[in-house]
Every structure is written in structure tokens, then in C-alpha cells.
Amino acid sequence: MENPIYFASFNMLELKPEEMVRQVEDHGFDGVEILADGNHKLDQENVGVFQEIRNDMSLSVHAPFEGVNLASLNDEVWEESIRKTKKAIIGASKINADITTIHPGHLTSVTTHFPDRAWRRSIRSFRRLSDIALEHNTNIAIENMPKMEHLFCKHPSEIEGFIETVGRPNLKFTFDIGHANTNDNIQGFLEKPENIHHVHIHDNKGDYDSHLEIGDGNIDFQKTLRKLSKFNGPIVIEGRNLEEGEKSKQKIMDINS
Known part of the structure; x- marks a missing residue:
């Protein structure tokens, strides 16, 4: 497989959008995944910047998650979470991004006592957001989460059941390999590679979502990428910095050559 390779990093949020994209392009990446928050929020000004860039670099979007909880039973928190995600x-859609990846929401100290209600609230959120995306001719994707007790959608059965229950054709799946490794279920997700629409890639040692350079953790990327051989979408390296990202990119290319 010859997949376009994108880059994303929280550590680039302090840069202006045009500078962030320039640096990613200078390191040889095919595209960039925008974390639509802070300096990179998709307001009118930044949308204009990214529209100009779109001719030179492919783009995908990660919806904001700081202060966002699409499973919240607090109506004010929930409505604000919907508003921020809708904006992304x-x-x-306006910058013609490939897809918008969205976290499913999480339990709080209150909703841990009502997990079924929180789950249903998240389902409701994604139905609403999928319909918004459809109105704007774009797709969204739910992402599998790392091993943390309060997070939803850590396992293949959860992701599959969530998407089936939402019941919207434009709700896809972003497979995060590093997150899956913390739950020891990479191979479980790869049993149905046809369900995967978008990929996030980074390494760890199974105990923590550390976003290491590929090769510095314990993930068998030879085996993993071989099982993704029919996947032709973008692979997004979620790295700590561009230098490690570039090394990870080369390792992916070597494995796929």
C-alpha cells in the first residue's frame, strides 16, 4: 500500500496555521491533521488560511476535545460541546478536509453512576453531528480511545455497536493504533479492516498513551501494517514533534516498500 502520510501534534498549536503547515510540508508530509482548537480553531480567518493551503497540502480535522464531552448529562456542557464540534x-467542509475525527465523550464523577444514560447521550450527539455533516457534504469519524476507565469506545465491539446504533452512513471509524495497543486489542480491530476509514499511528509500550516515535514502543508495525495492506486512506502520525514524526514516516515507508 502507498498511503498518503499526514502529521499532527499538540505541540504545534502555538504556531500560526500557515507556519504550522509550512513546517509540516518542509518535513515531507503529504498532509496535516488540524486540531481545531486554540490557534487552529476553524473560525472565519483560519478557514480562509486553510482554504489557500488546501491546493498544496491535504487536510483532515480533529474536533476539539478540551472542555468537550458529548456524553455529558449537563445540558449546558452538552450544548457547548455540540456547538464546538459543529463549528469544526x-x-x-469549507476547507474540503478528508474527514473530522471526534471523541465519543466520557463518564464523569456523576455519570459514572449512570453509564447507560451517558452512552445514550453520546449516541444522540453523533446522530445530530452526522446530520449536520451530511448537510455540509462531509463525513465524520468516531475514534477508539486509550485504556482509561472513564472513556467510552475502547474495544471493537463498542465501536461497531456505536456506529450501528447511530445508524448514519456518513459516520465512519478512525482507527488509532496506539490507543488500541493500550487495550491490547490491535488485532481485534484488524479482524474487520474494511470498517477502517482513517488511521492514527504512534507507538507506546502498552501501559500509557505516550505517542512515541515508531519503533520506541512494543507495537508490531510490520504485522499491523501488513493487515492494513488494502487500506488506501491517509495515515496520520500523531507525534510529539516533527523530528520524531519524520523518522516515523520513514519507518512506515520502509515497511510498506
Whole structure:
């Protein structure tokens, strides 16, 4: 497989959008995944910047998650979470991004006593957001989460059941390999590679979502990428910095050559 390779990093949020994209392009990446928050939020000004860039670099979007909880039973928190995510989806449509990846929401000290209600609230959120995305001719994707007790959608059965219950054709799946490794279920997700629409890649040692350079953790990327051989979408390296990202990119290319 010859997949386009994108880069994303929280550590680039302090840069202006045009500078962030320039640096990613200078390191030889095919595209960039925008974390639509802070300096990179998809407001009118930044949408204009990314529209100009779109001719030179492919783009995908990660919806904001700081202060966002799409499973919240607090109506004010929930409505604000919907508002911020909706803004990212509409912005993604305007810049012709490949897809917008969204976290499923999480339990709180209160909703840990009502997990079924929180789960249903998340389902409701994604139905609403999928419909918004459809109105704007774009797709969204739910992402599998790392091993943390309060997070939803850590396992293949959860992801599959969630998407089936939402019941919207434009809700896809972003497979995060590093997150899956913390739950020891990479191979479980790879049993149905046809369900995967978008890929996040980074390494860890199974105990923590550390976003290491590929090769510095314990993930068998030879085996993993071989099982993704029919996947032709973008692979997004979620790295700590561009230098490690570039090394990871080369390792992916070597494995796939």
C-alpha cells in the first residue's frame, strides 16, 4: 500500500496555521491533521488560511476535545460541546478536509453512576453531528480511545455497536493504533479492516498513551501494517514533534516498500 502520510501534534498549536503547515510540508508530509482548537480553531480567518493551503497540502480535522464531552448529562456542557464540534465540522467542509475525527465523550464523577444514560447521550450527539455533516457534504469519524476507565469506545465491539446504533452512513471509524495497543486489542480491530476509514499511528509500550516515535514502543508495525495492506486512506502520525514524526514516516515507508 502507498498511503498518503499526514502529521499532527499538540505541540504545534502555538504556531500560526500557515507556519504550522509550512513546517509540516518542509518535513515531507503529504498532509496535516488540524486540531481545531486554540490557534487552529476553524473560525472565519483560519478557514480562509486553510482554504489557500488546501491546493498544496491535504487536510483532515480533529474536533476539539478540551472542555468537550458529548456524553455529558449537563445540558449546558452538552450544548457547548455540540456547538464546538459543529463549528469544526462546518469548517472542515469549507476547507474540503478528508474527514473530522471526534471523541465519543466520557463518564464523569456523576455519570459514572449512570453509564447507560451517558452512552445514550453520546449516541444522540453523533446522530445530530452526522446530520449536520451530511448537510455540509462531509463525513465524520468516531475514534477508539486509550485504556482509561472513564472513556467510552475502547474495544471493537463498542465501536461497531456505536456506529450501528447511530445508524448514519456518513459516520465512519478512525482507527488509532496506539490507543488500541493500550487495550491490547490491535488485532481485534484488524479482524474487520474494511470498517477502517482513517488511521492514527504512534507507538507506546502498552501501559500509557505516550505517542512515541515508531519503533520506541512494543507495537508490531510490520504485522499491523501488513493487515492494513488494502487500506488506501491517509495515515496520520500523531507525534510529539516533527523530528520524531519524520523518522516515523520513514519507518512506515520502509515497511510498506
